[in-house]
Amino acid sequence: MTNILRISTIALSMYFSQSSKAQSALPQWVSLFNGKDLSGWVNVNTSPYTWKVKDGLLICSGRPTGVMRSEKQYENFILHIEWMHKEPGGNSGVFVWSDPTPAKGGPLPKGVEVQMLEIDYPKLHPDKNGNPAPIAFVHGEVWGTLGMTTKPDNARGERSMSLENRCLPRDQWNTYLVTCIDGVIKLSVNGKVVNGVSLATQRKGYLNLESEGGEIHFRNIQIMELPPGLVTPEQTAPVAENPAR
Numbered sequence: 001m002t003n004i005l006r007i008s009t010i011a012l013s014m015y016f017s018q019s020s021k022a023q024s025a026l027p028q029w030v031s032l033f034n035g036k037d038l039s040g041w042v043n044v045n046t047s048p049y050t051w052k053v054k055d056g057l058l059i060c061s062g063r064p065t066g067v068m069r070s071e072k073q074y075e076n077f078i079l080h081i082e083w084m085h086k087e088p089g090g091n092s093g094v095f096v097w098s099d100p101t102p103a104k105g106g107p108l109p110k111g112v113e114v115q116m117l118e119i120d121y122p123k124l125h126p127d128k129n130g131n132p133a134p135i136a137f138v139h140g141e142v143w144g145t146l147g148m149t150t151k152p153d154n155a156r157g158e159r160s161m162s163l164e165n166r167c168l169p170r171d172q173w174n175t176y177l178v179t180c181i182d183g184v185i186k187l188s189v190n191g192k193v194v195n196g197v198s199l200a201t202q203r204k205g206y207l208n209l210e211s212e213g214g215e216i217h218f219r220n221i222q223i224m225e226l227p228p229g230l231v232t233p234e235q236t237a238p239v240a241e242n243p244a245r
Helices: 002-024
Strands: 029-031 041-043 051-054 057-060 066-070 077-085 091-098 111-117 142-145 174-181 184-189 192-198 206-211 216-225
Touching: 057 206, 077 091, 077 111, 091 174, 111 174, 111 184, 111 206, 142 192
Parallel strands: none
Antiparallel strands: 029 216, 041 066, 051 057, 057 216, 066 206, 077 174, 077 216, 091 111, 091 206, 111 142, 174 184, 184 192
């Protein structure tokens, strides 16, 4: 009886040990913003006053136009980010799989932009004939920029537009869940997947938060890294050479 108890105890110990190891191997959410400072981020080409932390929020003034990037590159992942515009017609976004520096001649990097526009943007920025942009323009368009190409799920030219208008106006929080796997991106806007692209020509790179003309607040920025794929050197962004500023 004593031997049976001993063997049972050993077996249970091994089971719980293996279960614990398996549990720890599961992908985990990791915070990219600690609510206290800008640790983990690099100010690429904006002013020292463009980004600040106040009351647990990451606040971007929107001026000048440029980006702040993650310190490390990411390949396959899920990004959770909450954002709120503070001005009518505000413009911002998050670039995924992007280069560490702006493309030549401009303030923004090569990458896939997941756009964040305030819903008054179309009427405040009409075309040359005075016509507002399509309303879908402001509800989370996704596309490859500045030398990076993608295939749109819901084409509006080279861009992919959301199938539903789900973004909320200024002074209200929006939640994006951006799933990026092997050249495919799916965007959930406030709890529903409504947009995406595929065949991205770059599939590993940096995250860049965009400053472009209007104050925007961010919070609860988290990432869950997933197992890597078969990304090639040609599908990988250059590694940043400059240290954090």
